[in-house]
Amino acid sequence: MKRLYRQLFTNIAICFIVFISSLAIHSNVSLTTIQAYGGLALLFYGLHLIISLSFRKFETVETYSPQKMLALYSRSWMYTSGIALLLIYTFQLGYLSRLLVLFNIFGLLVAEMLVLITRLSFRASLFIPDKKDNLLEETVTDKDATTGNIQRRRKKQVLEINDEVLEDVGEEALFFIAQFIDAEPGKALILNTTTRFNIVNQPEKSYQKIVNLHRLNDVRFVNKFLESINSRLPVNGLMAVCAETKNQRKERILKKYPPLLNYAYYSVDFLIKRVLPKLPVGKKLYFFLTHGHNRVMSRAEILGRICSCGFSIEQEQKLGGKLYVIARKAKQPAFNENATYGPFIYLNRVGKNGKMIRVYKFRTMHPYSEYLQDYIFNHNNLDEGGKIKDDYRVTTLGRILRKVWLDELPMLINVLKGELKIVGVRPLSRHYFNLYSPEMQKMRTRFKPGLVPPFYADMPKTFQEIEASERRYLESYGKSPILTDVRYFFKAFY
Template sequence: IAFLIIWVVVSFIMGKYNMLSFKKSSHMIISLSIISFIIISIVTILLFALKLSLYSRIIVFGTSFLAYFIETISFQLFYNFLQNFKTDKEQPLGNKKTHIVERPLDLIDTEAGVSSNKTSLKTDLSKAQLIAREAGREVLDYFSDHINIDDSNVSLISTTTPFNVENLQPGSRTIINLKKVNDMRYINKVFEAVNNKLPDAGMFIGSVETSSQRYLRIGEKFPGFIKQLVVMADFSLNRILPRLASFKNIYFNITRGEKRTISKAEVLGRLVSCGFEIIEFKEINNLTYFVVMKTNEPEYNLAPSYGPLYKMPRIGKNGDIIYVYKFRTMHPFSEYLQDYVLSLNGFTSIGKLADDFRLTKWGKFMRKYWLDELPQLINVLKGEMTIVGIRPLSKSMFAQYPDDVKKMRVKYKPGCIPPYVALLKQGKNESIEAERQYLNEKQKNPVSTDLKYFKLAILNIITNKIRSS
C-alpha cells in the first residue's frame, strides 16, 4: 500500500498523467523513465533507511520494473489515441467564422484578426470576449476596473516565453498575459521582456496560483491523511527541488517549468525587482491576479537568494554597508517588498511590519524564539557587529530615524542584542528612545554599558518578558 501511494502521489505531482502536455511520444517516454527512476530511488532509500529486511528486494524491484513496463506500453497506446482524437477535434468547423481549439491563443492581434502562433486561427471575438471565455466574467470586470480592455494600445497574450513578448508590435501601453506565472520556465525573463516593451507608467496584468491556493486545491481532491502526504510531496518536489543546484536542471527538463509551486510574496517581489510598482492584487476563483505599473528598469538580479542562509544589506559603522547573515524566514525576493508592505499595513504596536505576508510558517516560529538571528555571530567574528548594540537597519528604516540618533548610530557597530530587549521598549518610537538612551550611556562608559544591557537582555529573554515578534 505504501509503495502504491508513493507511486501515485509522485506521478501525480510530477505531471506524469497529463499526457496532452507532451508534444512528442519520445518526450513522454523519457519523462516516464525519469519519474519512475525517482520513485524507485525513493523506495530504495526508504527500504534501507527503515531497515525493512522482511521485504524481498527482488519482489519490490521486480514489481517496480514490471509496473514501469506495463505503464509505458499502456501510456503509449493511450497517448496515440489522444493525439488522434485531438487532431480530429481541431479540424475546421465548416464555414463558421470563429474557430477555437482547446488551448488559448498564444498571441492575439485583434486588428489583424489572426493569431501569431503557427496555427493561424481566425477569430471574430473581441479582447473582452476572449478574456471572459478564458478567465471568466469576474476577471474581465476586475481588468475593466483598471484599463479600457478594447483600447488599441492594449495587447492580449497567453504565453510562457519571453520570445512571444519580444515579438509584440510596438506601441503597447498595457500588456495582459492570460498564462499563469506557475507555467513559466524563466519568470524574470518574461517580466523583463514585458518591462522592455512598455513605456514608463505602462501597465502589466497577470495571474498566479499561489502556494496557499495550490494546497487548498489539493485539499479539495484528497481526504485528510492523503492530503497531507500529497502536500508534503508537492512541497518537496515542486518547491525545494527547483531551488537545489544539483536537481534544478533535472526538474526543469522533466516539467519544462510548468505547474511550479510559488508564493505570492515571491511573484510580487520578482515583479518589483523587474521594475514594476504594485498597484493591486486580488484573489478570484482561487487565482491571484495582479496589476502593476512600470516605474523603473529591471534590476537583472543574476544571483537571487533561495537558500536557508542569506545576507541582508544593512548600515554599519561609519555608514558603510555590511551584509548581515540570517536564517531565511521569508519567501525568496521578499526583500524587494519591504517598502510596499510598510505602505500597505504600517507597523504593529511593537514596531514590526503588520500583516507581513512575506513570512513563512516556519519563519514565524524561528522569529518568535530569536533563532533566525543566530547567524549574526558570523558578522561578529568578521568584526562587523558586536554582541550588544544598535539594530542593523536597512536604508529605508534608517531614513526614518531622528537626526540626533542617526549621528550617534554611525559611530558604532550594530549589535546582535538591541537595547529595546534590555529596556523592554518594543515599538518603533520606544525602540528609538531605547537606542538614544543606550548610545548616550555608551558614549560615557562603553564597556560597562554593554555588560549592563547584556545582563538585562538575557534576563528578559529567559523570563519570557520579551519575544522577538
C-alpha cells in the first residue's frame, strides 16, 4: 500500500503544481482566483484520480512494463480530458478562459509524462557493483607475457595471409597484430566479419588466437560477438579486435568535409548517433534507422565491453584512425543483461543502523566504464586525493556535473525517502566501511549519512585525517544536531 500512496501523493502534487501554474500564467495566484477556479479544478483533478484508479494506472503488486505504463497514463488522460470537455460543453461553461482550460489539460499530460520518463529512467538505472561485490571469479592465475621481440618472419607471414585486406587495414596495424600471431599454421583464426556465425561455426578451443579485422562499430550485437570469441578460445587465449573511437570519428568527419559544413554534419551525426540511443524511446528508433551499423563508441566503452566479456586488456594502440586492442581470455563473460545508456546509476551503500540503501547518482562515465576499474588503476597515476588522473572514462558533461556536485542531485530522492539528510558523513560501500575502526563504524551507523560531507569543511587528505574529520563531526552532531549541520553546511559552501 505504501507504493500506491507514494504514487497517489505524486499525482496529487502534479495536479496542484499544474493548477497553480495555470493561474500564474492566466492572471495571478491569489485567494480570489483560487476560490473562483478551485472548485472546478478539484472536480477535474478528482475525476482524473478516480479514472486513474479505475484503470489501475498506479502500480501496487505488479511492476508494469514501460509500454503498459505509457498506455495506462495516456488512456487515463484521454478519458479525463474527453469527459471534462464534454461537461464544459453540456453545462455551457463558456466563461472559462480557453488558455486556462487548455493549460490544465495539456499541462497535466506534459507533467505526468515527465514524471513517468523520470521514473522509468531511475528504474533503468545501472547498478555499479563495488570491487568486492563482484561475484565473477577469475580463472587465470598465470599469464604468459606477450613477446617483445617480434620476429620478422612472423610479420611477413601475417602480411601474406592478409594480403587481400592489407589496403583496408594498413601495414602498420598488421605489424601490430603480428606480434602475437604464431608462425605455426592453424593456431590463429583471422577473420574480417561482422557476424557471429563465422565464429560460432568454429570448433571450441581449436585456436589459440582469434583476430577480427572488421570494426566493432559495425557489429549489431557487440557483446554477443565478443562472448562468441570467448567461447571459442581456451583460457589465456588471445583476441585482437579494432574499433573507431568517438574522438577518431569526430576527427575523421572534420577532416573529410570543408569548414562550416564539417561541423554542421558532425552536429547532426552527434544527435542521431550519440543522443538518440540514450533517450528512453530513442534506442529502438536508432536501431531501426541504423541497424546497429557504424555506431559511435568511446574508448572507455570499447575497452569496457571487452573486459565485461571475460577478457583482460594486454595492449591497445591507435593506428590508421582505429583503436586496435589485444586482449587475453581471463574468465567467463559477465552476461550483463541490464546494461543501459540511461542517465542514472545506483550504488549499494551502508545507511543508518547498518542497513544497505540504494543511492542514486547521475551517470558521469561512459557505458561499461565500471569494468575498467582494475585496468585504469594499473595504467593511470593517482592524484593526491587518491582519484585517478586524466580518467578518460568520465564524459565531458560528467566532468562539469562533478565539478559543481550536480552528479549527486538524484540523491535528493534518498533525502525525500528519509534515507539521507542534507549534511552528514558520506554513505560508503561495504568494502570501504569495513576499513574503518569498529568504534567509527558504530558511530557512523548511529546517524543517517548525508549529501554534504564534513570533508569539505577541513579538506583532509589521508584516510586517517578523513576518519578524524568525521569523528569530530559525529561527536558534535550527537550533542547539537541542528547547529552542527548548519555550521558545516556554511563551512562547505563559503
